[in-house]
Amino acid sequence: MATGHILVVDDEPDIRSLVQDILEDEGYTVTVADSGDAARKARRNRKPDLILLDIWMEDIDGITLLREWAEGGDLPCPIIMMSGHGTVETAVEATRLGAYDFIEKPISLAKLLLTIERAIEADKLQKENIGLRRHVQTVIEPVGKSDTMQQLRLKAQRIAQHNSWVLISGEPGAGKKTFARYIHDQSHRRSGPFVEVAVGSISRENSSAELFGNEEGDKIHYGRFEQANGGTLCIGDIADMDMQTQARLLSVLQTHSFLRMGGSEAVQVDLRIIATTHRDLEEEMRSGRLREDLYYHLNVVPLYIPALHDHADDIHELLNYYINYFSDHENLPYRRFSVAAQNRLRNYAWPGNVRELKNLVQRVLILGNGEEIDVNEVDFAISTQAAPAGNTTGSLVHFDLPLREAREQFEKTYLEHQLQECGGSVGKLAKLAGMERTHLYRKLRALGIEIKKGGE
Numbered sequence: 428m429a430t431g432h433i434l435v436v437d438d439e440p441d442i443r444s445l446v447q448d449i450l451e452d453e454g455y456t457v458t459v460a461d462s463g464d465a466a467r468k469a470r471r472n473r474k475p476d477l478i479l480l481d482i483w484m485e486d487i488d489g490i491t492l493l494r495e496w497a498e499g500g501d502l503p504c505p506i507i508m509m510s511g512h513g514t515v516e517t518a519v520e521a522t523r524l525g526a527y528d529f530i531e532k533p534i535s536l537a538k539l540l541l542t543i544e545r546a547i548e549a550d551k552l553q554k555e556n557i558g559l560r561r562h563v564q565t566v567i568e569p570v571g572k573s574d575t576m577q578q579l580r581l582k583a584q585r586i587a588q589h590n591s592w593v594l595i596s597g598e599p600g601a602g603k604k605t606f607a608r609y610i611h612d613q614s615h616r617r618s619g620p621f622v623e624v625a626v627g628s629i630s631r632e633n634s635s636a637e638l639f640g641n642e643e644g645d646k647i648h649y650g651r652f653e654q655a656n657g658g659t660l661c662i663g664d665i666a667d668m669d670m671q672t673q674a675r676l677l678s679v680l681q682t683h684s685f686l687r688m689g690g691s692e693a694v695q696v697d698l699r700i701i702a703t704t705h706r707d708l709e710e711e712m713r714s715g716r717l718r719e720d721l722y723y724h725l726n727v728v729p730l731y732i733p734a735l736h737d738h739a740d741d742i743h744e745l746l747n748y749y750i751n752y753f754s755d756h757e758n759l760p761y762r763r764f765s766v767a768a769q770n771r772l773r774n775y776a777w778p779g780n781v782r783e784l785k786n787l788v789q790r791v792l793i794l795g796n797g798e799e800i801d802v803n804e805v806d807f808a809i810s811t812q813a814a815p816a817g818n819t820t821g822s823l824v825h826f827d828l829p830l831r832e833a834r835e836q837f838e839k840t841y842l843e844h845q846l847q848e849c850g851g852s853v854g855k856l857a858k859l860a861g862m863e864r865t866h867l868y869r870k871l872r873a874l875g876i877e878i879k880k881g882g883e
Contacts, residue, residue, distance in 0.1 A: 430618050430657065431476035431547050432456045436466040436492075437509065438484045442534070446479065449536055450543075463487025467645055470496075472692065474653040475504050477547055479539075480526075482510040482517060490520055495645065497524045503649060505546035509534065551620075567612065569605050570748045571741030575733060579606070586728050587613035592680065593701045594665075594725045596708070597732030600782030603703040604661065606732060611659040616699060619658025624651045626667040630866035634672045637863070641688035652685065655698045665702040665725065666711045670718065677721045700725070735777040735784065742773050745781065749788040759792040767802040775809065839874040846876065853878060 433455050437443050443459045450457045458473065460466040463486050470478075482489040489508060496502055508521045511532035518529045527546045530539060569580060586593055587610045595603045604623065611621045629637045640650030651660060662668075668676065679685050680700065684693040702725045711717035735742070746764055754761040764772070777783055791800050791808050842856070849855035853871070857864040871878060 430454060432458065432473060432657070433543070434458050434460065434466065434469055434475040434478045436460045436463070436469075436478065436484075436489070437481040438462060439481075442481075442532075446534070446539070449540070453540060455543075463489075463492050466492060470503070471642065471647055471690075473694070474649045474656060476550075477504055477543060478506045479543075480506055480508055482508055482521075483512060490517060490524070493521060493524045493526060498646070502526075503647070505550050507539075507542055507546060567609075569602060569609055570745050571738060572744060573738045573740040575738040576741055579730075579732070580609070582730065583610050584613050586610055586730065588615075589728075590699055591727040592699065592725050593728045593730060594708075595701060595703045595730045595732060597703075597705065598734050598780055599705045600780035601705075601732040601734055602781050603705075603732050604663065605781075606730060607659070607661040607701045607703060610701060611661075611699075614659070614699070616658050619698075620655050621659050621661065622651050622655035623661045623663065625663040625861055627664040628861045630863060630869070631669050633863050633866060634669060635675060636688045638672065639675065639685050639687055640690075640694075642690040647687070650687070652679065652696050652698070653694065656696050657698065659699045659701060661701045661703065663703050665704050666706045666708060666717055673718045673721050677718060677724060680721075680724045735780040736775075739773050742784070743769055745784055746772065746788060749785050750792070753789055753792050757789075759789070762792060762795065762798055762800050764800045764805070765802065768800050768805045771802050771805050835874065838870070839876065842871060842874065843876055846871075851878075 433450055435443055435446050435450070435457060436459075437446070438461050440461070443461065447457045447459055458469050458475070460469045463484055466478075466480070469475075480489045480492060489510075493502075493506060493508070496506070502525045505527040506525070508518075508526050508529045509532060510517065510529070521529055527549070528542050530542065569576060569583075571577075583606055593607075593610060595606055597603050607623075608621060611617060624638065626634070636648065636650065638650050638652060640653055641648050662676075675685065679696070682693075683697065684695050686693060708717055708722055708726075712719050712722055746769065750761065750763070753759040772784075772787075779786070787805075787808050791804060794808075795804055842860070845859055846853070846856050849859060853864065853867060856862075857867045860867065862870070868878075
């Protein structure tokens with residue numbers, strides 16, 4: 428059964444009614460609008476997954492609406508144009524503005540359904556590919572055959588069958604996001620979007636707009652809540668959220684609605700929220716940094732992901748998984764770990780958990796030679812893991828520093844490295860790091876990172 432919200436914009440009542448009935452029979456949720464102005468209001472009330480837009484209407488023509496919605500770059504969703512009097516010029520203009528396709532009237536319903544299905548699927552794949560580029564890869568199922576991992580997967584599968592909010596805790600790099608995605612993929616919401624937002628990457632002044640969106644006249648920016656409508660919103664680093672945004676989040680959890688910044692009408696949402704944290708949230712409550720009522724709303728179903736050293740039996744399988752992944756997806760040479768090397772890694776403490784293991788595998792495949800990875804190569808990779816230039820300690824941060832200074836040291840090293848990888852482009856770095864560009868500029872200046880001319 429198809430899913431998704433479709434906005435049908437056409438001033439002919441017979442066509443609106445026919446298309447609505449057909450689409451609802453296919454399982455879509457449908458909103459209809461009989462004019463351009465009604466279409467603006469409908470789009471404001473609820474984010475569509477696709478728009479069917481007639482070109483010739485009495486008040487505003489479809490090309491004008493398309494141009495209006497295309498301002499600022501990307502369209503809000505796939506748009507399929509419809510017309511009984513289309514010309515080559517209008518079809519070319521619609522395509523230039525980003526329309527997915529152009530369908531002539533009288534409409535072939537079979538062609539319409541196929542085009543809608545392909546448009547929604549293409550949009551979904553594009554968003555997933557952006558996520559893949561951002562996060563290197565997505566593990567469909569958490570890897571490991573140990574009793575610990577088997578029990579965790581079973582618990583995640585049980586959680587997925589219910590619609591309750593979930594709080595996933597564990598050390599950085601332990602696999603919290605992997606389990607969040609796994610819960611989504613095992614749930615009845617699997618065909619809906621899975622949207623991630625890391626609170627720590629959003630500036631305080633932009634957090635409300637990033638999460639809840641904003642309105643400025645007829646211009647609408649859909650926030651993460653609306654992007655995740657019908658699916659799952661994974662909020663990372665929940666303890667980093669400021670108190671004002673915490674209050675707004677609590678209101679969403681209680682009412683399933685919110686106001687966009689600058690908006691006057693409530694937006695209804697139906698989604699699951701999964702929050703992740705590496706901190707002790709009870710301590711955060713006692714210190715006044717986390718609202719108690721928000722904690723108890725989120726902590727309906729807790730899921731703790733243990734550190735990698737607590738399920739070391741899975742290290743062998745994880746090593747093989749990432750070797751195969753990087754060989755298949757990044758064309759890195761296939762190599763195997765010797766028994767001695769595996770034993771060394773099995774007894775290593777893994778302070779960076781699964782994330783550190785993944786990075787180590789990628790490093791030895793890139794830098795090493797020969798079919799076998801021996802214990803000496805492993806020892807060298809561990810000693811230099813993520814070590815920045817000039818840091819001979821083999822550690823990304825000095826652990827004797829206060830937390831704030833250690834965090835700043837990590838951020839500076841990370842951003843310097845990624846800025847170099849992006850060829851000095853702040854725009855590319857903003858996308859890679861998942862940060863708003865203005866906030867990133869301030870962060871770079873505060874950390875004393877030089878932005879080269881032309882790196883805008």
